[in-house]
Amino acid sequence: MARTAGSDGEKTKAAIHAAALRLMARHGFEAVSMRQLAEEVGVQAAALYRYFPTKEDLLYTLMRTHMEGLIASWEAARPASGNAAAQLSAFVENHIRFHVARRHSTHVSNMELRSLSHERLTHILRLRATYEKELRQILRAGADAGTFRIEDMALTAMAIIQMITGVIVWFRPGERLSVEEVADTYHTMTLRLVGAPA
Amino acid sequence: MARTAGSDGEKTKAAIHAAALRLMARHGFEAVSMRQLAEEVGVQAAALYRYFPTKEDLLYTLMRTHMEGLIASWEAARPASGNAAAQLSAFVENHIRFHVARRHSTHVSNMELRSLSHERLTHILRLRATYEKELRQILRAGADAGTFRIEDMALTAMAIIQMITGVIVWFRPGERLSVEEVADTYHTMTLRLVGAPA
Structure with a gap:
């Protein structure tokens, strides 16, 4: 959970994709929050919003x-x-x-x-x-x-x-x-x- | 929205079923709250919990x-x-x-x-x-x-x-x-x- 987005943007993006698919498949899109997703990936919510504004x-x-x-x-x-x-x-x-x-x-x-x-x-x-x-x-x-x-x-x-x-x-x-x-x-x-x- | 559960429990139950299916099909089970569902049916949340405790x-x-x-x-x-x-x-x-x-x-x-x-x-x-x-x-x-x-x-x-x-x-x-x-x-x-x- 302590891992933060490093210089390797592609790696972080791939981690966001994988975590988002996992959470959304489990809970449904609407029930998953950006905060929950950031936690799952191990980045700050602000970092997540840099990649995906919404x-x-x-x-x-x-x-x-x-x-x-x-x-x-x-x-x-x-x-x-x-x-x-x-x-x-x-x-x-x-x-x-x-x-x-x-x-x-x-x-x-x-x-x-x-x-x-x-x-x-x-x-x-x-x-x-x-x-x-x-x-x-x-x-x-x-x-x-x-x-x-x-x-x-x-x-x-x-x-x-x-x-x-x-x-x-x-x-x-x-x-x-x-x-x-x-x-x-x-x-x-x-x-x-x-x-x-x- | 002002309609409350009358004596006709079966009718209310059917209305809850229909509204729940509609909302859950649209938003996903996890994203739908009992409060939102009660509003959609037009009953108090308390009435909803009488039929379905969870x-x-x-x-x-x-x-x-x-x-x-x-x-x-x-x-x-x-x-x-x-x-x-x-x-x-x-x-x-x-x-x-x-x-x-x-x-x-x-x-x-x-x-x-x-x-x-x-x-x-x-x-x-x-x-x-x-x-x-x-x-x-x-x-x-x-x-x-x-x-x-x-x-x-x-x-x-x-x-x-x-x-x-x-x-x-x-x-x-x-x-x-x-x-x-x-x-x-x-x-x-x-x-x-x-x-x-x-």
Whole structure:
């Protein structure tokens, strides 16, 4: 608790991010105060306000970081070629890997949209739409190629995203299944869901 | 705001439930005070404490009501006979109908498990397990009959439940699709997910 912000601003910022995600995932955004957060990080409240003038600035940064990280992770993981089924499998695996490694961040990102100002909410929703569009394009490509059967593009994309994000609710590393085994089962289920030939 | 608890205790209790779900879904359990809740209902705080001595008593009641209602709705909707595919369709439809009619309640029930005492958490998790067991039994019956293809019973049950609960995130009555159309598309996707013949 006695540690103060040193010259290493990036380190302090990372510590603030981690502590904020931990506290907000546990108590909810509104219930966490900047004072409580400063204590958790081990800095003076004044130091915290230098990085984040308001609690909502902090929340927005956390959510933007989460979504930009997710988009970047998919850009890195997306196969350069391959049919829609291969693309879909890669999407499912990347999504599960990204989220199980970021449970608190996922929780806060999904729960606290209610606490963003209108303008910032719009920006986060735009990032989400960008990401979800990637999935819809894969689904569309599979449908156009005649390998996927999709009744409703928007519903199918939402169903898949909610199914694969839901893994964080129950998955714990080191228990019955590895993340590889989970991802494997989920991509089998997802391919069947879209009617891809086995 | 001037209304006080009349002789009609049930009415007041229902008003407390509705207001608590609304406030907690908006702000999070921890951020809502009993004083704020009393104001929202239009009763004195003392009246509120007569019904619910602690805020956690109230949360527990809300969650128990939700889960018991869900189990009862399935008991009423469950087909007396029919193969696993018919049972699964009925399960999906009932689940979607129940949850889209109770968005706040679903939100609070899924988010605020963190705020229950250990004993009460155990009870709520037991109710959830009872409900989810119904789904696993359907999946098991379909697998035993050779009509469903299921790699992992537990994962498949979780995937289906998260996919169909997720409808509340985006579904709004009166928009593009009716709840019937949504349920219809979801049960088609679910049947494919478990490899049921079309």
